[in-house]
Amino acid sequence: MIINFLAGLLALGFGFGLAFWICGTQLDKSNNIGDSRGDGTTYNAETTFTSKCNRMDRAWSREYLNQHATGKEDTAGPSDQDQVRRLTEEERRKKATAEKKTNVPKGAFVSKNTSAAADKYDVPDWEKRTEEFLH
Amino acid sequence: MATLCKNCSHALVFNPESQLLECSYCGSSFRPEEIESEAKEFRQDLKAESMNEVYGTEIEKFMDCYVYSCSECGGEIIVNGTEASTTCVYCGNPNVVFSRIARQKCPEYVLPFSVTKEQAIELVRGKISKGFFIPKQIKEFSPECVRGIYVPYWIVNATFSNAVIVYGKTGRGKYAEVNHYGRAGDLELKNFPVDASRALSDESSSKLEPFNLSHLKPFDEDYLAGFYSNVSDVTYGDVKNAVFKRAQKYFDEEVQDNVRAEKTKILHSCPSLKLDSDMVYAMMPVWFITLKHKRKHVTILVNGDTGKVVCGIPLDKSRFYPILFGLGILLTAAAFALFYYTFFILAIAPLLTYFLGAGIIVLFSMGIRKIVRAMRSIKLAQDNDMFTFMKKRQG
Numbered sequence: 442m443i444i445n446f447l448a449g450l451l452a453l454g455f456g457f458g459l460a461f462w463i464c465g466t467q468l469d470k471s472n473n474i475g476d477s478r479g480d481g482t483t484y485n486a487e488t489t490f491t492s493k494c495n496r497m498d499r500a501w502s503r504e505y506l507n508q509h510a511t512g513k514e515d516t517a518g519p520s521d522q523d524q525v526r527r528l529t530e531e532e533r534r535k536k537a538t539a540e541k542k543t544n545v546p547k548g549a550f551v552s553k554n555t556s557a558a559a560d561k562y563d564v565p566d567w568e569k570r571t572e573e574f575l576h
Numbered sequence: 577m578a579t580l581c582k583n584c585s586h587a588l589v590f591n592p593e594s595q596l597l598e599c600s601y602c603g604s605s606f607r608p609e610e611i612e613s614e615a616k617e618f619r620q621d622l623k624a625e626s627m628n629e630v631y632g633t634e635i636e637k638f639m640d641c642y643v644y645s646c647s648e649c650g651g652e653i654i655v656n657g658t659e660a661s662t663t664c665v666y667c668g669n670p671n672v673v674f675s676r677i678a679r680q681k682c683p684e685y686v687l688p689f690s691v692t693k694e695q696a697i698e699l700v701r702g703k704i705s706k707g708f709f710i711p712k713q714i715k716e717f718s719p720e721c722v723r724g725i726y727v728p729y730w731i732v733n734a735t736f737s738n739a740v741i742v743y744g745k746t747g748r749g750k751y752a753e754v755n756h757y758g759r760a761g762d763l764e765l766k767n768f769p770v771d772a773s774r775a776l777s778d779e780s781s782s783k784l785e786p787f788n789l790s791h792l793k794p795f796d797e798d799y800l801a802g803f804y805s806n807v808s809d810v811t812y813g814d815v816k817n818a819v820f821k822r823a824q825k826y827f828d829e830e831v832q833d834n835v836r837a838e839k840t841k842i843l844h845s846c847p848s849l850k851l852d853s854d855m856v857y858a859m860m861p862v863w864f865i866t867l868k869h870k871r872k873h874v875t876i877l878v879n880g881d882t883g884k885v886v887c888g889i890p891l892d893k894s895r896f897y898p899i900l901f902g903l904g905i906l907l908t909a910a911a912f913a914l915f916y917y918t919f920f921i922l923a924i925a926p927l928l929t930y931f932l933g934a935g936i937i938v939l940f941s942m943g944i945r946k947i948v949r950a951m952r953s954i955k956l957a958q959d960n961d962m963f964t965f966m967k968k969r970q971g
Contacts, residue, residue, distance in 0.1 A: 448915035451929075454936035456908025461943030464900045465950075468891060471707035473950040475877075475886035479785035481826040485766040488830040492739075494758035495835075502741045502756040502844075509739035509760035510846030521813030525730055525772065527684075528853055536853050 579611055579798050587670055589802035592689035592861075592880070597798055608688075608798040646671055661726070661800040670801040683728065685792040685858040686799045689880040693722055696863040696878040703885045711892040714874075717867045724880060726805035726859040727781065728772040730815055731789070733852040736763040736823035740845040744837025756843070757835045763827045769860070770818045772808035775965040778818055780956060783886040784879045787860055791881060795859070805859060812851075820849045866963060873963045888953025 469476075492509050494501075519528075528536065579588045579597065586601035588611075596605040646653050646664040653671055655662055663670055691699070697719060704710050704717075739760035746753050767789055771781035793799070824847055832840045861880025866873050869890055876887040921928065956962070 444919050445916070448919050449912055451932060451936070452908050452912035452915050454940070455911040455932070456906070457904040458936045458939035458943065459907050460900055460904035461947070462939045463903060463943075464896065465943035465946030468709050468896065469946040469950045471709045472889045472891050473953040474703050474707075474889065475783055475884050476888075476949065476953055478782045478822075481829070483786045484768045486763055486823070486826045486830075488761055488763045488827060490759055490761035490834065492758065492760040493834070495755070497741075497756045497758055499756065502758060505758040505760075506739050506741060506844055506846050509758070511737045511739070511760075511762075511848065519812050521811060521816065523812050525808055525810055525812055525815055525855070527855070527857060533853050 579801055582606070587801070588798070589670055590688065590799055591802075592692045595688060595690070597801060608796045611796075611798050661797075661803060661805040663802075663804075670803070683795045683857045683859050685856060686726065686795045687787060687789075687792050687858065687860050687881050688799045689724055689803065689861040689863075690791070691861075691863065691878065691880050691883045693724065693863065695883070696865065696880070697722065699878055699883050699885050700865055700876050700887075703887075704889055707889060709891045709896050710889050711869070714867065714869055714889055719865050720868050720873070721864075721866045723864045724803040725862055725864055726800060726803055727776060727862050728806055728808040729769045729787075729858050729860050730772050730808065730810075731767055731769050731856040731858055732765070732815065732819060733854065734765045734768065734819050734823060735850045735852075736765065736820070736827055736847065737761070737849075738763075738824070738827050738845055738847040740828075740831055741843045742831060742835050742837075742840050743843050744835050744840040746837045755837065757837065757840075759831045759834060761827075763823055763830070765819065765823055765826075768819060768822070769858075770810075770815050772810045772815075772857070773806050773965075774809050774814070775806070775961065777956070777959065777961065780877060780886070780959075780962055782822075784860075784862060784877060784884060786882070787879070788881055792858060800859075803861070808857060815855075816849060816851060819851065820847070823849060864965075872958050873960075874957050875959070875962045876957065888950065888955070888957040890954055890958070891950075 494505060497505060580586065581588055581599035581602060581604055583604050584599060584602040586599050588597040588599055588606065590596075590608065591598045591605075594605065595607075597608055597611065598605045653662060653664055661671065701717075705715055707715070737760075739758070742757040742759065744755055744757055746755060769785065769787055769789075771778060773781075824845075827847075828842055831842065863878040863880055865876040865878065867876070868874075872890070874887070874890065876885065878885050
């Protein structure tokens with residue numbers, strides 16, 4: 442009796458699970474036409490990581506955000522409520538000057554992390570472990 | 577308001593197949609760049625008058641309506657607040673609202689239509705004729721309305737910066753470990769198109785991507801002849817939101833690839849976005865094709881440059897549900913027979929039962945996710961806003 446019930450339960454799940462998967466895939470293929478968007482490579486979306494930390498503890502993970510959030514907000518540009526339009530030459534010049542003042546240096550692996558604890562976590566794992574093993 | 581033929585003064589229409597402006601009356605054809613309209617400057621000064629002012633009324637539904645007169649027949653042309661080109665309802669000639677695309681508001685580039693109306697309909701037919709769950713009436717459709725519309729886009733460059741904390745699992749069994757990972761960095765987006773029309777939803781317009789930007793041509797209003805077009809009406813906030821969502825998605829994908837752990841999940845992030853000031857204003861070609869099915873309008877979009885078809889076609893319920901439940905019952909019976917006679921294997925190997933259970937859950941969730949995805953697209957194609965965006969035009 443229990444065997445019947447368990448086999449029935451598993452069979453029901455398997456049967457309808459597979460039916461949902463087959464019909465769902467077929468429906469998506471037949472009725473949902475052109476459901477795709479440009480991916481990262483289409484727009485040359487290049488990511489440059491300025492900091493990587495592995496295996497952080499909870500306290501350091503909180504500190505990490507405070508130290509690495511750059512907050513490059515566009516404060517020199519028009520307000521969010523303004524209609525988008527082409528900027529005049531003068532406006533562009535003003536914006537460029539304001540940006541120069543606020544911009545932080547960018548580039549591969551330029552880390553803003555200057556705290557004493559940062560050294561401890563920024564070294565690759567294998568180096569850290571070797572150090573711990575040796576001392 | 578219309579570009580006229582040098583030989584017979586009849587209105588010219590842009591032909592996507594030949595990429596030339598053609599006169600249907602005398603058969604002459606011209607390259608859009610060749611046309612020097614002497615009256616252009618004068619026409620730029622012609623402003624559309626508010627409909628309420630013309631008729632001395634204060635009717636709310638006319639608040640966004642403006643009146644022009646057709647250069648061919650003198651008939652009244654009514655356009656809404658963002659339309660830049662339309663056709664005359666009386667003589668059918670193309671008309672461009674010059675004041676809307678003049679000076680500061682003028683787009684810098686235009687991607688001319690290269691797919692003709694007939695080709696667009698054929699492309700749609702080709703796509704839907706193969707669909708297994710598409711109703712027969714839709715497969716044999718005759719379009720209710722087909723409109724070529726130049727949709728305004730802002731092409732932007734942006735820098736997205738973020739610092740994230742990722743949760744991930746490494747190792748298996750007794751070596752399994754849960755860790756937190758930190759990643760910070762910048763993502764540069766180049767030539768990212770953002771739909772600049774509020775009336776068209778971002779979800780629909782983003783599916784039309786990618787546009788081949790190497791085909792962009794310096795803007796000339798003659799490309800608009802014979803097509804409808806809108807001008808930009810979005811705010812910086814709208815553009816920032818659209819770019820932000822996509823940049824965050826790309827950044828998160830990159831982070832999850834970069835962290836060497838399983839079942840990664842982003843716990844916290846501090847994102848920010850900066851748009852470059854050199855945004856480019858361009859007009860992109862889209863064919864809007866509507867058909868009626870069971871008293872509902874279905875709008876199908878076709879990228880006027882690449883020919884990509886975007887739509888969610890209503891499903892044939894009389895075929896889908898019987899197949900779903902019939903297949904479910906059939907597979908259940910087959911699986912029951914199999915499990916009943918091999919249950920002793922499951923009894924001695926409980927791990928196999930767990931795997932089977934997990935497999936069932938995965939199959940269910942993947943199937944349901946695909947059905948939900950398709951249903952969302954179907955709902956979007958039947959969206960009233962999109963239908964109104966296309967339909968609410970004179971001509």
